[in-house]
Amino acid sequence: MNIKEMNINQIEKLAQEIRTQLIDVVSKNGGHLAPNLGVVELTLALHKVFDSPKDKILFDVGHQSYVHKIVTGRDKEFSTLRTRGGVGPFLNPEESEHDAFISGHAGSGLSAASGIAAANPDSKVIVVVGDASIANGTSLEALNDIGGRFRNLIILLNDNEMSIGENVGSLSRFFSKLLVSKTYMNLKDEVRTLVRKAKIGKRVGGVLKRAEHSVKQFFAPMSICEDLGFKFLGVIDGHDSNELIETFEKAKIMEGPILIHVKTQKGKGYSFAEKNQEKFHGISPFDVQTGNVRKGSSSYSQIFGEKICQMGEKDKDIYAISAAMVKGTGLVNFFEKFPERSHNVGIAEGHAVTFAGGLAISGKKPYVAIYSTFLQRAYSQLIHDISLQNLPVRFIVDRAGIVGEDGKTHQGVYDISYFLSIEGFTVIAPTTCRELEEALEISRNHTNGPMAIRIPRSTCYDIDGDKPLEFGKWKEMEKGKKNLYIATGSMLNELMVVKDELCKRGIGGTIVSAAFISPLDENYLVDNVKNYDNIFVLEEAYDKNSFGTSILEFLNDRGLYKKVYKISLESAKIPHGKRDDLLFENGLRGSKLVDRIEGCINANK
Numbered sequence: 327m328n329i330k331e332m333n334i335n336q337i338e339k340l341a342q343e344i345r346t347q348l349i350d351v352v353s354k355n356g357g358h359l360a361p362n363l364g365v366v367e368l369t370l371a372l373h374k375v376f377d378s379p380k381d382k383i384l385f386d387v388g389h390q391s392y393v394h395k396i397v398t399g400r401d402k403e404f405s406t407l408r409t410r411g412g413v414g415p416f417l418n419p420e421e422s423e424h425d426a427f428i429s430g431h432a433g434s435g436l437s438a439a440s441g442i443a444a445a446n447p448d449s450k451v452i453v454v455v456g457d458a459s460i461a462n463g464t465s466l467e468a469l470n471d472i473g474g475r476f477r478n479l480i481i482l483l484n485d486n487e488m489s490i491g492e493n494v495g496s497l498s499r500f501f502s503k504l505l506v507s508k509t510y511m512n513l514k515d516e517v518r519t520l521v522r523k524a525k526i527g528k529r530v531g532g533v534l535k536r537a538e539h540s541v542k543q544f545f546a547p548m549s550i551c552e553d554l555g556f557k558f559l560g561v562i563d564g565h566d567s568n569e570l571i572e573t574f575e576k577a578k579i580m581e582g583p584i585l586i587h588v589k590t591q592k593g594k595g596y597s598f599a600e601k602n603q604e605k606f607h608g609i610s611p612f613d614v615q616t617g618n619v620r621k622g623s624s625s626y627s628q629i630f631g632e633k634i635c636q637m638g639e640k641d642k643d644i645y646a647i648s649a650a651m652v653k654g655t656g657l658v659n660f661f662e663k664f665p666e667r668s669h670n671v672g673i674a675e676g677h678a679v680t681f682a683g684g685l686a687i688s689g690k691k692p693y694v695a696i697y698s699t700f701l702q703r704a705y706s707q708l709i710h711d712i713s714l715q716n717l718p719v720r721f722i723v724d725r726a727g728i729v730g731e732d733g734k735t736h737q738g739v740y741d742i743s744y745f746l747s748i749e750g751f752t753v754i755a756p757t758t759c760r761e762l763e764e765a766l767e768i769s770r771n772h773t774n775g776p777m778a779i780r781i782p783r784s785t786c787y788d789i790d791g792d793k794p795l796e797f798g799k800w801k802e803m804e805k806g807k808k809n810l811y812i813a814t815g816s817m818l819n820e821l822m823v824v825k826d827e828l829c830k831r832g833i834g835g836t837i838v839s840a841a842f843i844s845p846l847d848e849n850y851l852v853d854n855v856k857n858y859d860n861i862f863v864l865e866e867a868y869d870k871n872s873f874g875t876s877i878l879e880f881l882n883d884r885g886l887y888k889k890v891y892k893i894s895l896e897s898a899k900i901p902h903g904k905r906d907d908l909l910f911e912n913g914l915r916g917s918k919l920v921d922r923i924e925g926c927i928n929a930n931k
């Protein structure tokens with residue numbers, strides 16, 4: 327039955343069925359469970375009142391758009407969520423006409439929605455924004471622009487008092503204050519009614535008006551919204567379908583921009599997610615009965631987290647900075663042990679970078695741990711605030727390479743390209759866990775400019791008897807003829823796995839472990855490339871302005887004309903699916919990697 331024809335009982339029943347479906351599918355495929363459990367009633371009420379796709383419904387980040395997907399024609403395929411070719415993790419206009427704009431990064435919702443509102447004056451445009459994402463710099467720029475304009479725009483502040491973990495910052499405190507505004511609304515209405523009904527002398531009316539004024543002063547935060555040019559409705563119970571529908575009906579006939587403050591509970595309806603909202607924000611497959619996730623081996627993020635704690639113990643100048651990803655980047659222990667040297671700046675990557683610049687210029691040793699995809703947001707700060715002053719800020723670029731199920735908005739495929747385009751960065755992609763620890767040791771006393779250490783979203787890999795990492799030096803792991811394989815980061819492991827197959831096919835060669843992407847090991851190249859017919863450069867990154875490109879340019883500049891094959895990602899738009907499958911599909915793993923290398927050699931014969 328169409329949701330528009332449902333009565334409140336039917337909607338409430340549907341909400342429960344959808345909750346069961348969410349828990350079932352996410353327990354199998356992994357995904358953003360708690361955010362979606364929190365917006366079930368809210369999303370159903372939106373679709374009851376508004377007419378998608380004529381009216382445009384957007385979700386900032388879009389990690390909470392599963393219910394929207396289910397009620398807009400993707401119910402049957404929902405079991406394929408986040409799998410290759412299946413329903414995607416975020417909003418995607420290529421997936422459905424009901425997805426008004428792509429999403430995945432926090433803070434783009436308000437800007438996109440206001441643009442859509444400007445272009446579609448006959449449609450209502452509704453954008454759902456979380457209490458953490460609304461404090462993002464881009465959101466604030468948009469709010470500044472939206473206030474007092476965009477009559478068809480409705481902003482739904484989904485306030486669950488959580489980011490992925492604890493929500494931080496003064497704006498988050500401001501929104502908590504707004505919670506009192508329900509009392510304020512009632513009070514204000516009562517005072518207004520009194521003034522209207524009283525029909526009494528000016529004097530009493532004046533007193534009541536002043537009373538209204540002081541109530542307003544007392545509950546100032548809400549009045550600020552009105553002063554900023556937004557009609558304010560709230561605070562609404564985000565799990566009360568009746569109240570939601572009534573409010574949305576009201577908003578539908580009002581002139582905007584309207585800000586509706588909805589209070590929801592992250593994880594609502596699944597006890598484990600209600601109790602541990604951070605764990606269930608984004609979770610890998612789990613057991614529905616116990617809420618337990620299968621324990622895996624250590625990740626590179628964990629190794630970073632352990633090492634930075636050891637280093638922070640000895641070196642009191644070490645600071646750790648996170649942009650709302652404390653757990654994901656492995657920084658939980660450091661934040662607990664050294665709160666005075668830990669800064670979670672919220673979803674504010676640009677600010678995180680420049681803040682670290684401020685620490686570095688004051689002689690501190692900042693470590694900024696940010697996912698590769700989110701650091702894209704701070705490209706300008708990397709240039710203007712870090713590179714131009716050659717500041718020794720250390721960047722731990724997490725989730726570098728293919729991340730998997732989070733898909734094209736989250737793949738960390740651009741960081742090598744952007745770091746190599748900025749002057750002065752040392753760029754390291756450790757090939758093993760031990761090299762990550764060694765790179766971190768090197769970084770501690772590296773004062774000659776900024777440094778980026780990129781780590782993949784994968785479990786640890788180590789090689790017995792591997793030689794220690796030296797600044798700017800590559801290592802030969804295997805000696806062979808004709809072909810020179812230079813592998814950085816995660817690609818060393820991929821190469822080692824297929825080396826026997828390469829030999830079997832008669833295309834074995836020398837294998838070089840190249841953690842240093844910049845500076846290149848120029849001496850190694852000059853001394854060795856002449857001995858080989860083919861040079862293969864392997865990296866889990868986008869092909870343009872890549873490690874391979876920089877080797878190619880270097881050899882060309884030196885007149886060392888060799889055939890260099892870039893074994894990298896030919897497209898940066900990598901869809902969602904399992905990381906290993908995507909590596910395979912893109913010719914960076916297993917037999918596809920071997921075929922690709924063989925194909926390069928055959929094509930050049």
Ligand SMILES: Cc1ncc(C[n+]2csc(CCOP(=O)(O)OP(=O)(O)O)c2C)c(N)n1
Pocket residue numbers: 361387389390430431432433455456457458459460484486488489490592607649650651673674675700703
């Ligand atoms: C630019 C950017 N930085 C970081 C993230 C990672 N991230 C995804 S959701 C999220 C928290 C969002 O909190 P909120 O907006 O309150 O939504 P909720 O999950 O609580 O519904 C973060 C930090 C992101 N998607 N985009």
Ligand SMILES: CC(=O)[C@@H](O)[C@H](O)COP(=O)(O)O
Pocket residue numbers: 387389430490607608654725729732783
């Ligand atoms: C929606 C979002 O941006 C994050 O929740 C992200 O999905 C986290 O990724 P990890 O699971 O790799 O930490």
Ligand SMILES: [Mg+2]
Pocket residue numbers: 456457458484485486487488489
């Ligand atoms: Mg939130």
